[in-house]
Amino acid sequence: MDNDNKINISKPEVVLFIGDKLVPSDLSATNSYDIESEFAKAKANRSYKVIFIIVGIGIFVVLFSILFSKYIKTNNEKMKVSVESFDDLNLRRLLDSVSRIENELSLAVSEKKQIDDAYKESILSAEQVRDADLHTLQYMNLSKSEYNKQKRKIEESCEHKIAFIETTYKEDTEYIDAKIKDITNELAAMDSANLERAQKMQSEIDSQRQVFEIEKQQLIEEYELNIETLKNQLAAQKTEAYKERNRVVDTIATRYKKEIAALKETIDSLDPEISNKKADDILLDTELLENTAPQFLSFLSEQYDFSEADILLLATIDKKLENFDYLSNIIAEQPHKNSLASFARARNFILHSFAGDAVTLLKNILSARTEAEQNAVKLDSLISSYELYFEAELKDSGDSGCVIDSRNKSEIIVYILPAYKNKIENTIASVYRTPDEVIGEVMLKKQGNVIVAVPQNTRTSSKIKTGDRILIKNSQ
Numbered sequence: 001m002d003n004d005n006k007i008n009i010s011k012p013e014v015v016l017f018i019g020d021k022l023v024p025s026d027l028s029a030t031n032s033y034d035i036e037s038e039f040a041k042a043k044a045n046r047s048y049k050v051i052f053i054i055v056g057i058g059i060f061v062v063l064f065s066i067l068f069s070k071y072i073k074t075n076n077e078k079m080k081v082s083v084e085s086f087d088d089l090n091l092r093r094l095l096d097s098v099s100r101i102e103n104e105l106s107l108a109v110s111e112k113k114q115i116d117d118a119y120k121e122s123i124l125s126a127e128q129v130r131d132a133d134l135h136t137l138q139y140m141n142l143s144k145s146e147y148n149k150q151k152r153k154i155e156e157s158c159e160h161k162i163a164f165i166e167t168t169y170k171e172d173t174e175y176i177d178a179k180i181k182d183i184t185n186e187l188a189a190m191d192s193a194n195l196e197r198a199q200k201m202q203s204e205i206d207s208q209r210q211v212f213e214i215e216k217q218q219l220i221e222e223y224e225l226n227i228e229t230l231k232n233q234l235a236a237q238k239t240e241a242y243k244e245r246n247r248v249v250d251t252i253a254t255r256y257k258k259e260i261a262a263l264k265e266t267i268d269s270l271d272p273e274i275s276n277k278k279a280d281d282i283l284l285d286t287e288l289l290e291n292t293a294p295q296f297l298s299f300l301s302e303q304y305d306f307s308e309a310d311i312l313l314l315a316t317i318d319k320k321l322e323n324f325d326y327l328s329n330i331i332a333e334q335p336h337k338n339s340l341a342s343f344a345r346a347r348n349f350i351l352h353s354f355a356g357d358a359v360t361l362l363k364n365i366l367s368a369r370t371e372a373e374q375n376a377v378k379l380d381s382l383i384s385s386y387e388l389y390f391e392a393e394l395k396d397s398g399d400s401g402c403v404i405d406s407r408n409k410s411e412i413i414v415y416i417l418p419a420y421k422n423k424i425e426n427t428i429a430s431v432y433r434t435p436d437e438v439i440g441e442v443m444l445k446k447q448g449n450v451i452v453a454v455p456q457n458t459r460t461s462s463k464i465k466t467g468d469r470i471l472i473k474n475s476q
Helices: 012-017 035-044 049-078 083-137 144-188 192-205 207-268 277-286 308-333 339-397 418-423 458-463
Strands: 401-405 412-416 427-434 437-447 450-455 469-472
Touching: 083 144, 083 207, 277 339, 308 339, 339 401, 339 412, 412 418, 412 437, 412 469, 437 458, 450 458
Parallel strands: none
Antiparallel strands: 401 412, 401 469, 412 450, 427 437, 427 469, 437 450
């Protein structure tokens, strides 16, 4: 038929999406798929070239790995380790150790020198205070028994100070001498042969460091020289101040003695004609003085703070000056015609000048005291800040106090919380560094505003260090 090769469209709407030429789906002749024939065709088309290439690459990789491993092993076996390099490294370490030990030794020697200088200065200061007090004592109007009593008291006070200074110096010296000995022994124990090699190597390969060490040593010597110069200047100033104090005492005492002697001679004498070169010189000097009213001292109590006893003493001095001036005026008003008239007038001038000098001296002393008190207030404020910090730290840690200064092993300065300060006298407390490390026991005592801890034995005192904690037993 004419339409046998046509496709019957059951759904006419799909004609829009297909072409005009279609292969009929119901062909009578179908082609079947034979798998065996397909395998036969593939076998006929097989190529062994790919297999050979893969096998060749594998063999090449294996051979290359074996040869490369042998090459690396051979090179490693030929490598040489330089023992000298390790020797140089050890020598450098040895040299560093020696430098560290020598630096510690230098610091220890410097510390010993400071201890010696402080000891000499403390002894000299104590003796100067004693001599100054004895020098002043000889001008006091005391009976012989009272004079000897006061003299002995001054000497005993000086002896106690010197004994305390010597005890502290002995302890500090024993400690620093032992430290120097230990460091010296450690340095002597170094390998001398290797040390010599290390020092030789140091000069060859570390010249820059040597230059630095030389510059550092020069700087240290320069500062030490400056410090020594300043210390000598300070010592000279203290000595001069001591001498000046004695001169002032001598001057004031001499003036009083002359005034009293002059008054006595005036009373005992009528109107003598006195010929005395020194007296004439004094009269000449007094002509340059102004005949002003005497200055009294009581007004100083309005400008400066005085204790009641000092105010009474100022009033007593003023009364004596007033009486002396009154009597001098009576004598000066007498109709003397000879030397006594000039002497009486000069005496008044000298008295008034002396009173003015005394006022000036007291003002200077009081101004210095005011400045010292202001500095003390600042220092008290700073101490209060430190105490506030200590109090906060101790409250957080639950401790009762801590060690502030352990240099004096017999009386160690400590800080105790305010809650315990009223009940710490002769109180036993424990000292520890960590919760598991108890150092020993101490007895707390008050020395004025300072609290000290007295170790119960020598072993405990040697172990206590600044910063150790304190716990008061049976504290609430």
